Amino acid sequence: xxxxxxxxxxxxxxxxxxxxxxxxxxxxxxxxxxxxxxxxxxxxxxxxxxxxxxxxxxxxxxxxxxxxxxxxxxxxxxxxxxxxxxxxxxxxxxxxxxxxxxxxxxxxxxxxxxxxxxxxxxxxxxxxxxxxxxxxxxxxxxxxxxxxxxxxxxxxxxxxxxxxxxxxxxxxxxxxxxxxxxxxxxxxxxxxxxxxxxxxxxxxxxxx
Numbered sequence: 001x002x003x004x005x006x007x008x009x010x011x012x013x014x015x016x017x018x019x020x021x022x023x024x025x026x027x028x029x030x031x032x033x034x035x036x037x038x039x040x041x042x043x044x045x046x047x048x049x050x051x052x053x054x055x056x057x058x059x060x061x062x063x064x065x066x067x068x069x070x071x072x073x074x075x076x077x078x079x080x081x082x083x084x085x086x087x088x089x090x091x092x093x094x095x096x097x098x099x100x101x102x103x104x105x106x107x108x109x110x111x112x113x114x115x116x117x118x119x120x121x122x123x124x125x126x127x128x129x130x131x132x133x134x135x136x137x138x139x140x141x142x143x144x145x146x147x148x149x150x151x152x153x154x155x156x157x158x159x160x161x162x163x164x165x166x167x168x169x170x171x172x173x174x175x176x177x178x179x180x181x182x183x184x185x186x187x188x189x190x191x192x193x194x195x196x197x198x199x200x201x202x203x204x205x206x207x208x
Contacts, residue, residue: 001105001140002061004052008032009068011041028089032065032073034096042067046089053080053089060105062137065094074099076137097137104134104171107141109162109178113149117181122153128178131159135168148179156180 011029013022019029028046033039056077065073079093097103108130115124133140144162151157160174 008042030092115151122181123184132171
């Protein structure tokens with residue numbers, strides 16, 4: 001799993017007016033919680049936070065969060081609120097984690113290569129693009145890759161083909177098909193293909 005360092009300051013001002021001033025000063029309000037402790041109000045430099053979050057979007061990351069009071073916490077980014085009109089940060093939530101304790105994570109599956117079956121008139125169908133793994137955070141991979149190059153029409157690959165690091169356990173069903181190559185019938189209409197594309201999108205969304 002990826003690791004990054006961030007710095008934050010403990011925040012003592014609250015309310016809409018204070019938050020407005022904070023954002024005008026180039027800072028983003030945040031909250032730190034978890035592990036049975038009281039939440040801590042924080043503020044971070046917006047420019048630095050924004051750059052990091054762009055790189056970390058949809059990825060599992062352990063953040064070492066250093067506070068100006070001398071405390072250091074291992075956290076994950078639990079939620080980020082943005083203004084869709086201004087494309088700016090509004091608020092961030094950080095959750096404390098124990099990096100020595102096993103936890104479940106949803107990990108993206110990346111499909112590499114070009115399936116042979118596509119050149120023979122087939123269509124690559126992605127059934128699942130994420131997998132649920134369990135392990136201590138730093139053992140969890142950033143992503144899992146599956147090579148689809150050798151797939152011909154009628155072939156499929158299940159989750160049990162994934163190579164996982166030692167001490168990482170797969171929670172998802174190992175017999176679940178994640179990718180396959182189907183026959184692309186010449187009789188299929190554009191409407192048929194659109195319906196299949198919509199179904200694939202819904203499946204991916206459910207997995208997330």
